[in-house]
Amino acid sequence: MLMIAIRLKRMGKKKKPFYRIVVSEDDYRPTGRFVEEIGYYNPMTDPADVKIDVEKARKWLKEGAKVSHTVQTLFKKHNVY
Template identity: 55%
Template sequence: MAVKIRLRRMGTKKKPFYRIVVADSRSPRDGKFIEEIGYYNPLTAPKEVVVDSEKANNWIKNGAKPTDTVDRLFRENSVYNTEKDSKDTAEASESEATE
């Protein structure tokens, strides 16, 4: 089963609101999904994106592929920062401090 992280359109006509969901790639855009991990509101002045980054990283680690739009939203909102990355930066800052 190919799993994707994608946007599910909600809201009314001409006023879109999206939920970020994990779904089987064969299911329809607004159809059945496995888990909701956040939402995206493009209509607010600063576009509002709320994502549970722990769940998102867990799904990505298990093989889920984000769509292009979701990938861009994740990059803009630092969802891809993992514990390993934060440990590497902490070690680098410690080595700079000791030198």
């Protein structure tokens, strides 16, 4: 059975991280292929810049996607659950 995960994919330069929130197969590397991009997270701005497509996130959660700890925290702050 195919396991789906929602996690962060690191982008940006050294010491200037920028993350994309992606849906990928669980066995792929976090920096590898992904199924869909559902948002982004920039912790370097004050306050942190976060954009999440709530409808897409809820769709993937209903399909049983696992969520990483950091993405789970972001989802709680932005009322995805």
